[in-house]
Amino acid sequence: MAPRAQWRHACAKSTSKKAARPPSDPRFSLIGGAACGHLMPMGDGHSQRGPDMRIILGPVVLVAGIAGLAWWGADNEAQTIESEVRASAEGVVTGAIHPMNVTVSGRDITLTGTADTEDELTDIVTSLDRVEGRRVVRADGVDVLPVAAPYETALAKGTDGSLAMTGTAPSAAQAEVAAAGGALGAMELPLASGAPEGWSDIVTAGAGALEPLNEGSFALTGGKVILSGKAQTPDEAKAATTAISDLPDGIDPVTAIDVIDPGVVAFELTFDAGEGLSVFGTVPETLQPTDMAEALGFDEISGETNETFGLAPDLEDRLSALPPMLPDFESLTLTYADGNLSATGVAAPGLDPGYVEGRLGEALGEGAEIAVTAGRAPEDWITRTNRATQQGQVASAGFWVPDYDFEITKQACNDAAAKVQAGRQIAFVTGSAELDRASMSIINDMAGLLLHCTDKVGMRVTIGGHTDSQGDDNENYRLSVERAKAVRDALVERGVPPGRMQAIGFGETEPIADNETEDGRAANRRTTFEWPQ
Numbered sequence: 227m228a229p230r231a232q233w234r235h236a237c238a239k240s241t242s243k244k245a246a247r248p249p250s251d252p253r254f255s256l257i258g259g260a261a262c263g264h265l266m267p268m269g270d271g272h273s274q275r276g277p278d279m280r281i282i283l284g285p286v287v288l289v290a291g292i293a294g295l296a297w298w299g300a301d302n303e304a305q306t307i308e309s310e311v312r313a314s315a316e317g318v319v320t321g322a323i324h325p326m327n328v329t330v331s332g333r334d335i336t337l338t339g340t341a342d343t344e345d346e347l348t349d350i351v352t353s354l355d356r357v358e359g360r361r362v363v364r365a366d367g368v369d370v371l372p373v374a375a376p377y378e379t380a381l382a383k384g385t386d387g388s389l390a391m392t393g394t395a396p397s398a399a400q401a402e403v404a405a406a407g408g409a410l411g412a413m414e415l416p417l418a419s420g421a422p423e424g425w426s427d428i429v430t431a432g433a434g435a436l437e438p439l440n441e442g443s444f445a446l447t448g449g450k451v452i453l454s455g456k457a458q459t460p461d462e463a464k465a466a467t468t469a470i471s472d473l474p475d476g477i478d479p480v481t482a483i484d485v486i487d488p489g490v491v492a493f494e495l496t497f498d499a500g501e502g503l504s505v506f507g508t509v510p511e512t513l514q515p516t517d518m519a520e521a522l523g524f525d526e527i528s529g530e531t532n533e534t535f536g537l538a539p540d541l542e543d544r545l546s547a548l549p550p551m552l553p554d555f556e557s558l559t560l561t562y563a564d565g566n567l568s569a570t571g572v573a574a575p576g577l578d579p580g581y582v583e584g585r586l587g588e589a590l591g592e593g594a595e596i597a598v599t600a601g602r603a604p605e606d607w608i609t610r611t612n613r614a615t616q617q618g619q620v621a622s623a624g625f626w627v628p629d630y631d632f633e634i635t636k637q638a639c640n641d642a643a644a645k646v647q648a649g650r651q652i653a654f655v656t657g658s659a660e661l662d663r664a665s666m667s668i669i670n671d672m673a674g675l676l677l678h679c680t681d682k683v684g685m686r687v688t689i690g691g692h693t694d695s696q697g698d699d700n701e702n703y704r705l706s707v708e709r710a711k712a713v714r715d716a717l718v719e720r721g722v723p724p725g726r727m728q729a730i731g732f733g734e735t736e737p738i739a740d741n742e743t744e745d746g747r748a749a750n751r752r753t754t755f756e757w758p759q
Contacts, residue, residue: 307359308332314357318350323397324417326350326368333361341370342397342419374418376448379429381409383436383443383455393446396421408433422449424474435469438462440486444470446477454482459489459535489536495545495560497552499574499626502613503527507562508534513542521545522552524613538562540591547589552614554582554667556601568595575601576625576670576720581663606721620674622721628674636757639679639687643755646671652713652753659708661716669713672755673720679757680726689714690754691731694747699733707731713753 312330319326319337323346326339335354341347347368354363379393391411395401396419404412407430422428428451432444435453439462442455453470457463463483470479493507495518503524505515511533519527521542541562552558558571569590573582583598590596603624610626612619618629632638652669653662661669679685691710693702710729718724739746 304332311335311357311359315354315360318353318357322346322350324371325398333359335360335363336367337363337365338367339369340417341368343373344370371417371419373420375420377418377420377422377425378445378447379415379421379425380443380445381411381429381432381436383439383441385441389433389436391415394418394421396425400426404429404433408437422446422474422477424477428473428477431470431473435466437469438465439483442466442483449476450478450480452480452482456484456486458485459487460485487532487534487536489534491534491536491538491565492563493531493561495562497522497555497558497614499553499556499612499614500610505529505531508532508536510538510541511535513538517542518545521548523549538565541567544590544594548586549614551582551585551589553612554585555598555614558586566593566595569597571596571598572601573598574626574667574670575603577601577666578663581666620677622673622677623719625670625673625720627670627677627720630675630678632678634679634682634685636685639675639685639757640755642675642679643672646675647755651751653751654709654712657705659705659712661712666716669716670720673717673722676717676722676727676755680723685757686726686728688754688756688758689717689727689729690736690756691729692736692750692752692754693734694750695734695737695741696747703731703733705731706733709753 308330311333312328315328315330315335315337319328319339322339323342324340326337326341329336329338335357337350337354341350347365347370351363351365354360354365374394377394377396379395380391382390382392384390389408389410391409391414393415395404395412395415395417397417398413400421401412401415401417403426407426409429409432412429425446428446432446432451432453436442436444436455439455439457442453445452451470451473453466455466457466463485466483467479467481470481473479491508491510493505493509495503495505497503503519503522503526505518505527506529509515509518509531514533515527515529515531519525522545544567545560548558554574554577556572556574558569561568561570567590569586571582571586573579579598579600583596586598587594587596604621604626606621606623608621609629610619611617612626618631619626620629621627630642632642647668650668652665652672654660654665655662676687680687689710691706691708691713693706695702707729708731710731714724714727714729717727734741734750737746737750738752739749741747741750
């Protein structure tokens with residue numbers, strides 16, 4: 227009998243022809259079915275007949291199938307349980323303050339990420355322990371944030387507009403909200419727990435409060451916020467404080483904002499006859515020092531000022547009314563504060579302070595507080611340039627009088643006298659020889675001219691008094707003489723040598739205008755100064 231290997235080989239080679247099946251040989255069994263059709267030895271060469279192979283394989287295949295089904299069913303059930311555990315675990319961490327990651331392997335839950343506090347971590351682990359089907363919960367990979375007490379977050383705005391943040395943020399989500407609200411840099415802050423409720427709203431409000439400020443800082447410390455800085459005007463300061471007026475409950479705001487320009491006009495403008503103009507304080511942007519100088523008839527002005535958006539209504543018009551009367555002052559200080567204008571002045575020596583004060587009141591208008599005092603007499607023969615007239619002056623007998631230096635001739639002195647009186651004249655109290663207070667500045671000016679024009683040998687001046695035609699001729703003549711003498715006496719008081727002056731009355735005999743009109747009569751009431759040829 228051929229060995230077992232030879233039988234298998236014979237079966238493998240026989241694929242096209244049918245081999246004859248040895249009849250009734252119990253040593254062979256059909257293997258391979260119709261495809262092979264060969265008989266192969268089933269024993270070890272003994273003549274005893276073996277069991278039918280199909281009988282043996284049937285139960286084996288059945289057992290293997292049942293085992294496979296059992297294995298497949300167990301694996302499918304494990305996957306279902308794992309999915310259910312994962313879904314439940316992920317639901318637990320959905321409400322966590324910070325992002326957390328849950329992984330499930332079989333029935334084992336592993337938690338990683340960041341917990342806000344130990345209490346939060348304990349609550350999450352406790353909830354995971356209640357997940358049905360779980361075996362163990364591992365949370366040793368979770369970081370717990372440190373607690374900041376007091377909780378501090380600060381914003382600082384530089385003069386260049388840059389914004390910097392320091393301190394801590396409670397979560398990445400809240401930091402993102404704060405950054406979107408203008409708190410740039412919030413996303414870079416380290417995290418810490420312990421923040422007050424509404425942290426992102428507080429920080430966003432702080433960024434909004436800093437926006438209108440030139441520079442400043444906003445600091446959250448525990449339950450208090452402090453806003454400090456510099457605002458250009460009260461409007462910006464108000465906008466800043468309004469931004470933190472609606473903070474969450476329990477947060478108390480403290481503000482300390484310096485207003486650079488409060489919009490308040492407050493200054494002192496001073497005229498000094500010998501020094502000129504100066505101004506100190508805060509002036510309107512619309513009326514700067516150079517504008518003030520121009521309104522007063524000056525080319526320059528000294529002092530130190532700040533500008534404000536605030537206004538001083540009608541101030542320029544008031545200043546523009548002052549140039550004609552500045553020569554009457556030794557000094558004049560205008561003070562503007564709280565919307566009100568006041569003036570204190572010192573009248574030029576020889577001028578009535580009450581009269582000067584009245585004129586000043588008319589120029590400045592209603593509402594101005596005014597006080598004018600008499601000026602002190604200067605020492606004789608000192609000189610200065612009066613900044614209001616740009617004319618040199620010399621002190622004579624306690625008065626400031628013009629200092630002339632032109633060549634002395636009768637014609638030159640006559641022309642100069644006419645110029646001094648151009649547009650103005652020496653006046654008297656009605657019906658008397660008393661000099662009107664308004665005439666004293668002309669008397670001062672004429673005294674300077676006469677001092678110069680009588681300084682040369684032979685130069686004598688005739689002072690003529692003239693009246694209009696109203697009233698008695700003789701009375702008018704007498705009045706004209708008295709008025710001429712009054713002028714001469716006033717000039718003598720100012721240092722003009724009396725022997726160089728002659729006072730003569732002409733009455734109504736030399737009119738220069740029509741006595742039938744008021745203007746004509748006013749022109750005829752005059753005082754003349756002549757150096758006869």
